[in-house]
Every structure is written in C-alpha cells, then in structure tokens.
Amino acid sequence: MAVIKLYGRERELGLLRRLREPFLAVIYGRRRIGKTSLVLKFLEGRPHLYFFVNPKKPPHLLLEEYGEALRRAAELPGYVRFRTWDEFFEALFSLRGHVVAFDEFQWFMEVAPEVPYMLQRFWDVKAEKPSIIVTGSVVGLVKRLVAEAGSPLFGRADLVMELGELEPSAVFRWLRDLGIRGEETFRFYLLFGGVPYYYRLVQQWGVRTVEEAVRLLVAGEGGPLRHEVEFVLAESLGREYKTHLAILDAVARGATKLDQIASHVGIKTTSLPPYLRDLTDLLNVLTRFKARRTYYEFRDRFHAFWFRAVYRHRDVTPEDRLREVAAAELEDFYPWAFEAAVRELLPRLYPVRKVTKEVVFLR
Ligand SMILES: Nc1ncnc2c1ncn2[C@@H]1O[C@H](COP(=O)(O)OP(=O)(O)OP(=O)(O)O)[C@@H](O)[C@H]1O
Ligand SMILES: [Mg+2]
Known part of the structure; x- marks a missing residue:
C-alpha cells in the first residue's frame, strides 16, 4: 500500500x-x-x-x-x-x-x-x-x-x-505545496474551510485560484462538487431529502428564523423541527443560535456557497452561463464568509484554551 x-x-x-x-x-x-x-x-x-x-x-x-x-x-x-x-x-x-x-x-x-x-x-x-x-x-x-x-x-x-476540520495552518501548508500563495490561500480557506476532500480536488484538478475552483469543480459540467450537497444529503437521509434542500436554500437566502424558513419552504412552522434536527444534530450542516429567538445559520461555508452559486441558478441558467454566474456569487459570499470564519477562528486566539472540542472522551 x-x-x-x-x-x-x-x-x-x-x-x-x-x-x-x-x-x-x-x-x-x-x-x-x-x-x-x-x-x-x-x-x-x-x-x-x-x-x-x-x-x-x-x-x-x-x-x-x-x-x-x-x-x-x-x-x-x-x-x-x-x-x-x-x-x-x-x-x-x-x-x-x-x-x-x-x-x-x-x-x-x-x-x-x-x-x-x-x-x-x-x-x-x-x-x-x-x-x-x-x-x-x-x-x-x-x-x-x-x-x-x-x-x-x-x-x-x-x-x-x-474529527474536525484541518487546522488553518495545515491548509495553508498544503496550498503552499501546491504553489498557491498570498491572499488567495485565505480565499480558499473562506470557501473550503478545513475539509480535506476539497483540497484534494484542488490538487487533482490543478486548480490555482478560487474562481477557477468554482468554475471547474463547483459549477462546471461534470465538476466533482456540482452535486456534492445533494449527494451527501441523499446518502445520509435516504430519498426524503427534498424538504431539507428547501430549508437549506431558505437559510442561504437569508431566512434564519423559524417562521421565515417555513414561509420560504411552504410548510407549517410546526412541521419544521424534525427536519431542522436532522440538519443540525444529525448532519451538522446548520447551527442553531439561541438569542431572544432561535435562529439558524450555516455552519459549513461551502454548503452556504453551493446553495447560492449552484442550487439557486442551475435551473434557470443555460449551461454555458452557469460557471460565470456561479463565479460572480463569490463577491457577495466573501464578506459573509469572512465574518463567519473570524467568528470561528477568534476563540482560538484566547490565551486559555478550552479542552479541544474534538476529543469528547478519553479513558
Ligand atoms: N489530513 C489529510 N491530508 C491530506 N489529504 C487528506 C487528509 N485527510 C483526507 N485527505 C484526502 O481527502 C479526501 C477525503 O478524505 P476521506 O475519504 O478520508 O474522508 P472521509 O471522512 O472518510 O469521507 P467520506 O465521508 O466521503 O467517507 C481523500 O481523498 C483523502 O485522500
Ligand atoms: Mg470515509
């Protein structure tokens, strides 16, 4: 081997x-x-x-x-x-x-x-x-x-x-080995976080910029990430994942509260909880915040992008335009992703490190 x-x-x-x-x-x-x-x-x-x-x-x-x-x-x-x-x-x-x-x-x-x-x-x-x-x-x-x-x-x-995502330092080392440098490395991190599979694809496809990654891997005809989100949902949930898709699409469009999500999806608010439980507790795609009201946000930045760039456009955009349209979504995506990434990374800079999240139990 x-x-x-x-x-x-x-x-x-x-x-x-x-x-x-x-x-x-x-x-x-x-x-x-x-x-x-x-x-x-x-x-x-x-x-x-x-x-x-x-x-x-x-x-x-x-x-x-x-x-x-x-x-x-x-x-x-x-x-x-x-x-x-x-x-x-x-x-x-x-x-x-x-x-x-x-x-x-x-x-x-x-x-x-x-x-x-x-x-x-x-x-x-x-x-x-x-x-x-x-x-x-x-x-x-x-x-x-x-x-x-x-x-x-x-x-x-x-x-x-x-098992959590790769540390940013490991991602940056990997990208450096691929000859990718400077700000572009951070842009990659905003889109793909610390999920190794995505960087493996960057490596295999010889991709050098995020825009190229979107055009080839995410939105390209036959691109390996074109159906990624649906594929993973279908494998994990069986055939009953259409409502989950609609909920994620709603969140990607900015609906974060229960009643907003329900009205986007077109089902009753009271029917939402089992689906939301799947997406938070079972699959970890969304995260639930409790402020004065409960609201939902993507935990996974790539999923969030996929809904904006592929899911939303692909049925109303001719195939030869989809890459263009998807790549254009990056501009709006970066500010949101930057904030989400900072929110994720900031706690690590505190001097007192909490017991690492990944290790739940060691006897
Ligand atoms: N730490 C790493 N460094 C470099 N490449 C990695 C690393 N971890 C995984 N990979 C690569 O990323 C891809 C996905 O990894 P792997 O198949 O191990 O993930 P998985 O969690 O088992 O995924 P799945 O849910 O699809 O089974 C593989 O191509 C693997 O070679
Ligand atoms: Mg595996």
Whole structure:
C-alpha cells in the first residue's frame, strides 16, 4: 500500500497511538472530513483488517467478503466459511495483535442491526480481543450508538473523537505545496474551510485560484462538487431529502428564523423541527443560535456557497452561463464568509484554551 501523506492530524494520530491495545475507539465526523484517511494512516504498518460497511450491499454479501478477509488474516483453511455474524465475530475475536476497523459503522443499523449489539456482547465477555476502531459520518447516529445509556457502545470506548476540520495552518501548508500563495490561500480557506476532500480536488484538478475552483469543480459540467450537497444529503437521509434542500436554500437566502424558513419552504412552522434536527444534530450542516429567538445559520461555508452559486441558478441558467454566474456569487459570499470564519477562528486566539472540542472522551 502506498504511504499516505496527511496534512495536519498529528494530534489525532498521537491520541490513537497512545491507546494501549486492545482498545475500542470511535471516530466520527461529517462526510469528507478525512476519517477513512486517518484510520488508514494509523493502520499503516500494523496488522489490520479494514471493513467498509456498505449500506448498498446485502448483508450476506458483506458477511461473505468480510469472512474472506478474516480467513486470510487468521490463516484459516480455504474451506472455512462464516455462515452467521456470530461465527464471524467468534473468529474475529480470536485474532490477536490486529486492529480491526469498521468504516461507516452506523450503516450496520440498516444492513444488519443485530451486529452492533453482537459486537457489544463479544467485547464484554471476551478477555482476549483485537483492537477495534469504528468510524461514522452520520454524526447523530454515531452519537446515539455511543452516548446513550443502553446503546451498544455506551461506556465501552477508550477513545471517542469527533474529527474536525484541518487546522488553518495545515491548509495553508498544503496550498503552499501546491504553489498557491498570498491572499488567495485565505480565499480558499473562506470557501473550503478545513475539509480535506476539497483540497484534494484542488490538487487533482490543478486548480490555482478560487474562481477557477468554482468554475471547474463547483459549477462546471461534470465538476466533482456540482452535486456534492445533494449527494451527501441523499446518502445520509435516504430519498426524503427534498424538504431539507428547501430549508437549506431558505437559510442561504437569508431566512434564519423559524417562521421565515417555513414561509420560504411552504410548510407549517410546526412541521419544521424534525427536519431542522436532522440538519443540525444529525448532519451538522446548520447551527442553531439561541438569542431572544432561535435562529439558524450555516455552519459549513461551502454548503452556504453551493446553495447560492449552484442550487439557486442551475435551473434557470443555460449551461454555458452557469460557471460565470456561479463565479460572480463569490463577491457577495466573501464578506459573509469572512465574518463567519473570524467568528470561528477568534476563540482560538484566547490565551486559555478550552479542552479541544474534538476529543469528547478519553479513558
Ligand atoms: N489530513 C489529510 N491530508 C491530506 N489529504 C487528506 C487528509 N485527510 C483526507 N485527505 C484526502 O481527502 C479526501 C477525503 O478524505 P476521506 O475519504 O478520508 O474522508 P472521509 O471522512 O472518510 O469521507 P467520506 O465521508 O466521503 O467517507 C481523500 O481523498 C483523502 O485522500
Ligand atoms: Mg470515509
């Protein structure tokens, strides 16, 4: 396997490396934030098994594929098959000195809901066990799996870490390595924040300016971010995401209070809370402020831009004009994004650092 080059993440890797085996670690964070890369980096050079919990595969196929990988790792004879998850975990737990990663663990709740509870049972009763890392991107679901009394991983994890965005310094280093300098680096940061996937695309597409990023990646025909927001919402929420889209569009247009959002979307104010809960607690796209009244704002600057630049224009703009129109949105976006970024960065300049947000719990 090629050695993975990561920018930043020294602290997160340090936390993982401090754990004494066998450990159970939970890493969660929004889509594209770098969970899989962090885990693979940690696994580099250690005996390990990596399992992606693909919600689109039928459970028997997952079991077959996992079983095949386990059989090889455990050096079991070729005829060995695991017919049930119980048999699979029995063999997995006799595997010593390995780290086992389940990526996007929350999908077990859909694919094979008995599995998290089975993992809990094996973890509780077996004295000898492999180390286990589970990751998840539907933040609310992962919290439910870990943090609620009676949930399968409650009180068992040695480390629970919310993976946040890359530090600005890591982003700036990355951009410098790409030959991007000066004010342009900060403009990139205003648009893409600390989400590594977006910078990976900048790198792959050889993009040099934010405007070019918007024209090629965000608004371009076939651009990899053209459908990004819908794609992530659809994957996380299933098909029922049209109302969520409409709510986010309303917020992007400046509707921040409940009644304003409801009137934009065209539903009753009393019907909004479940959708808003999905967008705040489950997916972390919006954030809720409580002043005299409750209001909502984008937490994620790229999402905010996507709605202004792509979602709002694409059905009423000819394809050959869309890049132009989207790039023109940058002018209005920067002042808002600058304020939002300052609001995010300012607390870090205070001399007394709070316990870092990402580390929820370390035993
Ligand atoms: N710290 C980093 N330094 C450099 N590149 C990174 C870093 N973290 C992630 N990447 C790159 O960013 C992209 C997204 O990362 P990754 O797939 O690990 O995120 P994820 O949280 O698992 O996303 P998803 O929700 O899509 O599964 C990948 O192409 C990866 O190579
Ligand atoms: Mg991943």
